[in-house]
Amino acid sequence: MIRKIKINLFAPLLFLSYPVFAQSQEALQCQMENFQSASPIRVTQSELGIQLDWHGSDSQQLRLLIAVEAGEPVIKSLQLQAGDDQWTTLLTDSRFEYKIVEGLRRISNQQLNPLRELAVEFSDEVIERHKWDAFWDAPLDLRQQEFRGNPPPMDGVASQPGLPRSVSEVRRADISYNVKSCRVVADGARVELIFPDVSLGSFTGEFILALYEGSNLIRTEVLADTQLPSVAYKYDVGITGLDVQVAGSVSWRDTGGLMQRYQLNGPVNADQVVLQAANRLVVAETNGGAIAAFPPPHTFFWAREVEINVGNNWYRKDSNNSFSIGIRQGEQEVVERYMANWSLYSAPPGSMQQMVGYFYPTLGDRGDAFDAVMEFTNSDVYQPLDGYQVMGSHYHTNMGRELIASGSIDTRLRDFEVIKSAGINIAGPVDRPREETQLQEQHWLFEGALRHSDKDFMVLPEMENSNLLGGHWDLLFSHPVYYVDERAAGTPLITEHPEYGRMYNIGSVQDMMTMVEAENMIIYMPHPRTKGSTGYPDAVAESPQFLHDNYRGAGWRWGMGLDLSEKRLSDYRVIPLLDDMNNWIADTDLPLKSLIAITETYFKSPGDDIYANGPVTYLRLNELPIGNDYSSIINTLKAGEYFVSTGEVLIPNHSLSGSGSEALLTAQVQWTFPLDFVEVVYGDGSVTNSVVVSATDQLPFSSHRFGIPFDASGQRWVRFAAWDSAGNGAMTMPVRIP
Template sequence: MRTCRRASTALASLFFLFTCTRATVLRADPIAADISAVKQGPIEVSATKSALTIRWTDASSQQWSAVFALDDKLPLITSIAVGGSNVVEKATPVYRCSTGTRTGGWDAFFDFPPARPQGTRNFIQSFHPTAATVRTVGDRVEVSFNGMEMGIFSGTMRYIFYPGSALIQQVAVLETNEPSIAYTYDAGLQMASEADRRPGINMASTIVYYDAEGKLQSITSPYGSERHTLQVHYRAVAAKMGVGSIVALPSPHRYLFARDYSTNMGYAWYSSWRGKVGLGIQQPLDDNTSIYPWMNAPPGTKQEMGIFFLLGSGSANQTLDKALSYTNKDFFPHIDGYVTFAPHWHFAFTEQAVGTGTTWVPPFKPGLESIGVDSAMIMDFHIDGHPADLTGLRMRELDDYYKACRQQSDNKFLLIPAEEADVILGGHWSLTFPKPVYWLMDRKANESFATPDPKYGTVYRVHTPEDMWKLVQVEHGYAYQTHPRTKGSTGYPDKILNTAYFRDPQYFGTGWKAMPSDLSSPRLGERGFRTVDDVNNLGLHKVMLGEVDMFQISKTDELYGHMNVNYVRIPKLPDFDHYKVLLDAVARGDSFISTGEVLMPQSKISSAGGDSIHVEIETTSTFPLRIAEVVWGDGKSTHTEQFELDTTHEFEKRAFQWNVNAPAWRWARVAVWDIAGGGAFSNPVWREEQK
């Protein structure tokens, strides 16, 4: 009996332990939802103890709903449905990142963060929310969950819903307090897809994308748990899900940090395994070079690690094609009265043209034409050719260069020859002449500055900054500082601000490019803006020229994501003998710069009396807009007044007017940025030039 009592006690204890354990497993970890900041509008929000529901309509008046589980033990997204039928169900956000150490300052490009002795740290998300906060922002709704951690980063997971759109933005808003952090991140969504299960633990998920050559592919997922890397055109991948489909896509330009090359390394991924499908975006950790700078995470800044999902009630092909409309299918739209101009390419064009013959069409020409570029300014002899040669070889190469550019120019495409000279004046700088000019980058003591030549006309030899600038003035050339304050122009133009040549109007300005990357900013290219603003506060009149600064390209490259263009206000594309018309307009700043998704065909900045600035602009945009900003300087400091554009919608044409109080303003410019970080912005105008 005694033994039996012990056995009974043991069994009772085991039963009690099992019951408690089971209760622990089944007990919910509730997420408290606060919807007090939600206002009445086109997006409805409701909450119960177990679910948070968002309801809205898209541009086709289809009714959508997204249900979030308020239980940490369940998948975050219970469902996303159209017309009451699920497209997505039981979905969980997916994030991981790699971190390294930034050296050389936040503007450094010649950097490879994993190369430090401490190497690279890799982290996967740990997401355990206890609270959800919902608020209305304009006519949009933001849903934020706390408890998002990823190694040294911590913060919130945010979902943003836009009225009249089936586009949902997922953003991990994270910060770190560690110094000198550079990072990359991957993001996505893992969804239940029981309908894709097949016998033998197989899946038959339909994955759709455009391959690197632009051909539509529809594949069935192979067996395996791993993530599959895809080299896709347009940076987007789609899947058939539920009664519809979903597309994963990054911000077109914000996600891809600056590189010297646009090779397509595979920026999309998918997975399909045991009833779950994942779609997402990724950043390869290196490109087999020592120059691969990653993105900046200054301490305390809120890094917006985002991804977009476009939902659709149709096929994966249909929803994918709709997603491509956000970048005009990677095309810079034509605007009457403007020419699209993309400078700063290192194609080693002349060597190839001479080696292949007159019938050769360089691959960059159809590549640039296919994305809407009317004119390109290339810069040969950067690491190719013999720019330092002081014999006839240099002259022959220049002659071949000019002839080859003329041959590739026609009434639809203009190829302008330039050089990134990198000698004499300081830093890296671009030199362009309005006609063929033959010059040598040094001269001996007994040689003249200019000598007649029976074949080339006049041959110039320069040795000093005075020589160099005399050549620019005599031949009506133009110069600008390429990639200011970074790369080979680190410290420039700051070191030459007081020189006569930099202050000359023919040294018309500085380059702008989305470099470096910092996802805490709503805009791109902070370095370029700071440079031109600082220079203009000194009383100089300098403008920006959007530049690309990349090497050879092919039809399979991921080109558009690294691009910006200058929309130059001239009536038509000039021919090769008259491209000075384009250069003159660029030097005047008679242009705006765009990433393609936002256009600003009309802008006017004028004095509104006293110290007020009056701004009028017209925009067209694909993504909803985020902010506009009027930036102005008083000769000492740069000031910004920001305007929230959180009631704008996708695929809109809008007109805006603002009056800004700007005491003692001397110059001003205006910019507009969308929710994906793309934008358009004017060049500065000066107060004394306003009537």
């Protein structure tokens, strides 16, 4: 059980609530909440609708007029102004389009196999608990043949139906509005317009429009739940009614990074025209300005085996006078052997799903829109930070095997060029050597790592294993070490190999942990509580291997499965595990467990969307090591001197001071998207508590030093985290409370 205490360190808002009337086709009643005279976004009402005025980016002013017609929110006008110039009307009579596709969530064989090994009975309760974290599920895959990979059981399990899937399982729908009232809510430097009585397929809830002082950013959201069991889904978002006639055009960058433009001279489109747009971004030019459409950079993407761009943007010419743009998710994976891996979002009954899209209007042309939006993700590059190295981990490049197949140890794998281009300067390829070529693959991995490393980029060898220790576990090396996964009776633990020199013969947990300790290796479980680690590390929480100092913790990666009711990435699976692990060992003198950011994808090529599909670890390390001595990286990880991040939120430094009821955690935070909240999380060995501090008063693209008091009496450990309004965030590793 997590008990949360919410406080706001900023000046309190006045809680005012009174009705306001705006006339459209219906007499719309809007209730104003939390407004005061100092609210930065001005809201007025008239017979035309609700008007919002605010300061945007680069000294631009924005004015949005919203009305409700036939129960549907309509942008009657969106205007922009620079200084004292004339207002430019970018949009007139535009609407927000949402589409949904729903399927049936199933648990996969990959999750069931470790549960079988743990002798877990497959009751409906067990299936219900674990199915929402499925990775190998593809609810829209209606093929009739047997599936590759680790799909759900062909014959079903408990009450879960088997395969193939039925056409009747798939439902498609457009959004339906039946709005009769609204709320306008001020929250710090943002305002939300909330329209109830919205339905989207089996989901019912609200449509929310959010605006942010200091930014042109507009956030749309359907916040809704379903009461149906086993729902998996995807959604598309768009804005319609863009003017073709006044210089209307659509622009995007292709996967090679080149700018493309379509001037809408062709015929009307019946369907969305899918764009494999780089950076998940499409821009429309119209009426003397531009507007961009893009998704949240990380929460929009469930985990996959690859990062190939499947086309997450679209446009549609609706008539000779108007067109639309938006964001989307595809229907299936594009690599044949991974077709059974397209899991969609998970929607447990009653969970409030946040189906979000972003739009960014601006004066100027498409270049201005592209430049403004790309600032939110630093052009899809993890930002460098003084005193830190940026580490990516658990890349399935099969480095040793690929180099052997190429015939040359000097072959250059382009996977690492792609990783490096994203701003990562420590890359961890996680190989899984075959028994018959295990030593050879290890050798080529170590030698290949040397050849792909440079003074500003290092390849850190890793191995993924699924034997001995329970679940899957990654082995991170501090220097090259050779070992085989067998030890015949009478064979010493360490022998001499004629080609590779000293070699370990591993036949037991004790053998493995002896090697790990002697060679300064560390262990993380890459995808805990799902995939091949379903039921783990819980099942080995009291084992000698898990309690060993060098078993450092688990991998942080969202999307296995992805539940959009989460406020934090992997809010229901990995983050609670971090706190659980440290409560398990709170009363010992063992070093606290931690998380490492992982990606869990295979081969990479230029144009792949590396940034969207994985977090990184910011290691407090001034310089990269040289050669094949990686010990400074390993020692930094062991010390917990790092934070994990999606890239948009950074925590350059933090500290703990005071004690007891006067404890204070101080943290410097910087961010791009509007910040949502920061938190101090702490535990006493049984209960996890948190102090959640609203940060909605903060402007985008800013930084702040937060000082958060909390009562550390009886508490054993503490950590800090910061999360923005797009679901991005960063977390420090736990430290013991003296």
